[in-house]
Amino acid sequence: MRVLYVEDNPVDADLLVRSFARQLPDVELRLARSLAEGIDRLGGEGMVDVVLADLCLPDGSGIELLNWVRDRRLPVAFVVLTGSGDQRAAVAALKAGADDYLVKDGDYLRRLPATLNAAQVRARHLRDCRSRPVRVLYAEHHRFDADLTTRQLAQAAPHLRLEVVDSAAAVLGRLPVAGGAAGSADVLLLDYLLPDMDALDLAKILRQERGLDVPIVMVTGQGSEEIAAQALRLGVTDYLVKHPGYLNELPLVLDKAFRDGELVRERAALREAVDKLRLHAAVVDSTHDGVLISDLDGNIVSINPAFTEVTGYAPHEALGRNPRFLQSGRHDRSFYQGMWAALLETGYWQGELWNRRKNGELYPEWLTLSAVRNEAGAPTHYVGVFTDISKLRNVEARLSHLAHHDPLTSLPNRLLALSRLEHAIEVAQRKGQRLAVLCLDLDRFKTVNDSLGHSAGDELLCEVAARLRSRLREEDTLGRLGGDEFLVLLEDLDAPEGAALVASDIIGALEPSFVLRDGAEVFMHASIGVSLYPDDGDDHLALIRNADAAMYRAKAEGRNTCRFYTEDLTRLAARRLDLETRLRRALANGEFVVHYQPAFSVADGSLIGAEALVRWQPPGEPMVSPGDFIPIAEETGLIVGLGEWVLNTACRQWRAWLDEGLQPGAIAVNLSVEQIRRSDVQAMLRAALEETGLAPHCLELEITESSLMAQGEQAEALLAGLKSLGVRLAIDDFGTGYSSLAYLKRFAIDKLKIDHSFVKDLADDRNDLAIAAAVVAMAQALEMTVQAEGVETEGQLALLHELGCAAFQGYLRSPPVPAEAFGRRFLRGG
Numbered sequence: 001m002r003v004l005y006v007e008d009n010p011v012d013a014d015l016l017v018r019s020f021a022r023q024l025p026d027v028e029l030r031l032a033r034s035l036a037e038g039i040d041r042l043g044g045e046g047m048v049d050v051v052l053a054d055l056c057l058p059d060g061s062g063i064e065l066l067n068w069v070r071d072r073r074l075p076v077a078f079v080v081l082t083g084s085g086d087q088r089a090a091v092a093a094l095k096a097g098a099d100d101y102l103v104k105d106g107d108y109l110r111r112l113p114a115t116l117n118a119a120q121v122r123a124r125h126l127r128d129c130r131s132r133p134v135r136v137l138y139a140e141h142h143r144f145d146a147d148l149t150t151r152q153l154a155q156a157a158p159h160l161r162l163e164v165v166d167s168a169a170a171v172l173g174r175l176p177v178a179g180g181a182a183g184s185a186d187v188l189l190l191d192y193l194l195p196d197m198d199a200l201d202l203a204k205i206l207r208q209e210r211g212l213d214v215p216i217v218m219v220t221g222q223g224s225e226e227i228a229a230q231a232l233r234l235g236v237t238d239y240l241v242k243h244p245g246y247l248n249e250l251p252l253v254l255d256k257a258f259r260d261g262e263l264v265r266e267r268a269a270l271r272e273a274v275d276k277l278r279l280h281a282a283v284v285d286s287t288h289d290g291v292l293i294s295d296l297d298g299n300i301v302s303i304n305p306a307f308t309e310v311t312g313y314a315p316h317e318a319l320g321r322n323p324r325f326l327q328s329g330r331h332d333r334s335f336y337q338g339m340w341a342a343l344l345e346t347g348y349w350q351g352e353l354w355n356r357r358k359n360g361e362l363y364p365e366w367l368t369l370s371a372v373r374n375e376a377g378a379p380t381h382y383v384g385v386f387t388d389i390s391k392l393r394n395v396e397a398r399l400s401h402l403a404h405h406d407p408l409t410s411l412p413n414r415l416l417a418l419s420r421l422e423h424a425i426e427v428a429q430r431k432g433q434r435l436a437v438l439c440l441d442l443d444r445f446k447t448v449n450d451s452l453g454h455s456a457g458d459e460l461l462c463e464v465a466a467r468l469r470s471r472l473r474e475e476d477t478l479g480r481l482g483g484d485e486f487l488v489l490l491e492d493l494d495a496p497e498g499a500a501l502v503a504s505d506i507i508g509a510l511e512p513s514f515v516l517r518d519g520a521e522v523f524m525h526a527s528i529g530v531s532l533y534p535d536d537g538d539d540h541l542a543l544i545r546n547a548d549a550a551m552y553r554a555k556a557e558g559r560n561t562c563r564f565y566t567e568d569l570t571r572l573a574a575r576r577l578d579l580e581t582r583l584r585r586a587l588a589n590g591e592f593v594v595h596y597q598p599a600f601s602v603a604d605g606s607l608i609g610a611e612a613l614v615r616w617q618p619p620g621e622p623m624v625s626p627g628d629f630i631p632i633a634e635e636t637g638l639i640v641g642l643g644e645w646v647l648n649t650a651c652r653q654w655r656a657w658l659d660e661g662l663q664p665g666a667i668a669v670n671l672s673v674e675q676i677r678r679s680d681v682q683a684m685l686r687a688a689l690e691e692t693g694l695a696p697h698c699l700e701l702e703i704t705e706s707s708l709m710a711q712g713e714q715a716e717a718l719l720a721g722l723k724s725l726g727v728r729l730a731i732d733d734f735g736t737g738y739s740s741l742a743y744l745k746r747f748a749i750d751k752l753k754i755d756h757s758f759v760k761d762l763a764d765d766r767n768d769l770a771i772a773a774a775v776v777a778m779a780q781a782l783e784m785t786v787q788a789e790g791v792e793t794e795g796q797l798a799l800l801h802e803l804g805c806a807a808f809q810g811y812l813r814s815p816p817v818p819a820e821a822f823g824r825r826f827l828r829g830g
């Protein structure tokens with residue numbers, strides 16, 4: 001840019017020259033110290049882009065220089081410098097054609113580059129407008145007048161380009177049918193008397209029907225005031241009477257009409273721009289995003305209400321300050337340097353930033369910084385728009401907590417516990433340390449859930465979690481894997497004994513009873529399995545699997561205890577898995593058979609019935625004992641289908657023998673606790689009896705006492721439901737569980753079966769004999785029949801006889817045998 005600076009004050013001139021050198025090093029600056037020197041330089045040294053002139057010069061004024069420039073139509077922008085408070089002079093300068101002015105106040109030098117740029121843009125725009133030809137659509141019916149006017153204007157005002165038409169219809173045909181400007185014409189020149197319509201009617205159509213705002217100049221031979229008034233009312237821009245010499249005035253009138261039209265359009269555009277600005281301001285004021293605008297030095301010049309809402313700083317506390325007063329101290333210098341580098345280089349930066357509110361609280365925000373540029377593309381301001389994302393971060397943190405923690409106990413869930421274990425293994429591997437994984441399962445937790453309800457179960461789990469946590473170090477991990485299963489992770493373990501100590505401490509912690517909110521007292525113990533890294537596995541899955549296997553052994557070996565993982569547990573687990581797979585297949589392939597063990601009257605040895613006992617005969621392999629597969633069938637739920645099959649098979653067999661006229665007595669079928677829990681036993685029985693046609697009194701159901709207790713409150717309803725079908729009920733394995741006759745007397749039990757472990761030592765163990773005697777006596781008092789299991793010797797039978805036991809089964813008379821053998825030996829006397 002080339003600038004001529006006309007200034008007589010040497011101090012001002014010096015300051016400005018230095019400022020230019022600093023801010024606009026590429027500008028070519030020429031100096032003049034007076035009006036005459038200014039004129040001289042403009043005339044002699046060639047053109048400049050901008051003249052910057054002080055208003056008060058020793059030999060004249062800046063306005064005179066402006067007039068000199070404008071008279072010569074020099075293509076330069078003109079900016080005047082005024083003293084502060086000299087507003088009038090500034091306005092006069094603008095009226096005289098200055099493109100802008102600058103008041104010499106405190107920081108005018110800083111604003112100077114932007115002002116010069118804007119003035120240059122404005123001057124260029126005005127020049128463009130002035131150099132463009134003005135298109136005049138001229139409607140004149142008289143050929144002579146048309147030719148005369150055309151010739152006159154071509155000479156006096158060649159920039160006015162006339163297109164002549166001879167009718168109103170031709171005018172209408174050339175103009176758009178609706179809206180705004182007239183397209184191909186800048187001004188309309190209409191003769192009043194047109195052959196098809198007078199100019200007033202034509203103006204009415206153009207303004208009112210078509211809504212065109214093109215300037216209209218009307219000429220008429222009749223100088224009537226009434227027509228003139230009407231024309232102006234209809235929106236005609238100017239009105240000229242064809243008096244002698246009017247053609248000399250016409251160019252000025254047309255030019256003025258054109259400029260007025262431009263002015264009207266500019267004003268409309270300005271109004272539109274102001275409306276737009278108002279709208280933008282309203283948007284900025286009402287947005288929930290904080291907005292701050294700073295100048296190029298970074299001083300805040302504007303903020304919106306959301307800024308105050310988020311930061312807590314009112315406008316008077318923020319304006320004029322550098323936004324660094326919001327800094328949180330969380331980011332280092334290089335962070336801010338990177339941000340500014342991007343903003344200066346690309347005019348844009350976006351990212352997450354931590355700031356500090358007025359109340360001292362730190363918060364995260366998502367900030368977008370943009371440079372605002374003027375028409376010449378130079379930055380004038382920076383705008384920062386930010387969203388307070390603290391709520392979002394809180395929600396994210398809550399979601400992450402939910403995803404990684406058990407909602408009931410707030411302990412780490414399986415996902416987090418396993419990921420901590422994985423990490424702990426990495427650390428142990430690096431540091432050559434040992435760690436222990438403890439899998440802990442509550443013993444008979446289901447009983448609490450089933451008998452006291454799920455909310456009591458939940459309360460108990462929370463209490464257990466709290467007790468476990470209280471026994472662990474801060475750095476130990478306690479997680480809930482699901483249900484009543486917990487995991488403890490002990491890192492940096494000196495020796496395996498450390499894990500044993502923690503396990504026994506945990507078992508001790510669970511020793512005292514839990515008293516729940518409703519006053520119920522519950523005893524809850526745990527079985528714990530321990531695996532060690534690196535001894536028992538080197539990845540998290542192996543360690544969990546092995547600790548789990550050890551935990552199952554702890555359960556199998558009496559519960560409320562702890563077991564360490566050993567190699568043979570792996571083999572056991574593999575065998576169980578294999579058995580489970582084969583079991584599923586066996587049921588589908590019909591590899592099961594039912595054997596029947598006969599039961600007899602102690603008094604006379606006669607057959608009173610039999611117990612149905614299932615056998616698994618895999619093809620080509622030895623028979624598998626129910627003791628091996630029934631527990632797995634129960635765990636996997638296969639017992640439901642298997643038990644139903646046994647029941648149907650036995651009922652069908654009994655019905656067949658009865659139909660033959662034989663006397664097989666009652667058939668006893670075992671009912672497992674899992675069958676009761678997982679299926680509708682009553683419906684299953686009803687269906688079996690209906691389908692086979694066996695009379696209900698011929699069917700006896702054997703339920704262990706512990707199965708019954710596991711039903712809790714529902715035991716009574718369950719037994720009443722079964723009894724309502726007409727079947728008989730027997731308590732199996734009596735003596736091995738709670739052996740509570742007081743408990744059993746509430747139910748309509750028909751028979752007690754004394755477990756063979758009591759029968760075995762009847763002859764040698766006085767205690768067993770005393771217990772058996774008491775059981776028989778009490779059962780008789782409760783009107784229950786007593787049947788002894790596992791009778792193997794005549795001595796045992798004699799003692800049972802003495803005690804008054806009514807029935808027995810056992811190898812003394814027969815093991816369980818296939819149906820064919822049973823029929824032959826005990827029914828047909830073969």
Ligand SMILES: Nc1nc2c(ncn2[C@@H]2O[C@H](COP(=O)(O)O[C@H]3[C@@H](O)[C@H](n4cnc5c(=O)[nH]c(N)nc54)O[C@@H]3COP(=O)(O)O)[C@@H](O)[C@H]2O)c(=O)[nH]1
Binds near residue numbers: 613671733756792810
């Ligand atoms: N839910 C179901 N459980 C069943 C079913 N079939 C069997 N079982 C249960 O499996 C366990 C083992 O049964 P099993 O190997 O058949 O053992 C039974 C008898 O064979 C055995 N018995 C009988 N007489 C003697 C004897 O004189 N000495 C001796 N050492 N053992 C003997 O006792 C078992 C009888 O069991 P129970 O009367 O049920 O307690 C066992 O728990 C079965 O209940 C089935 O279809 N469903």
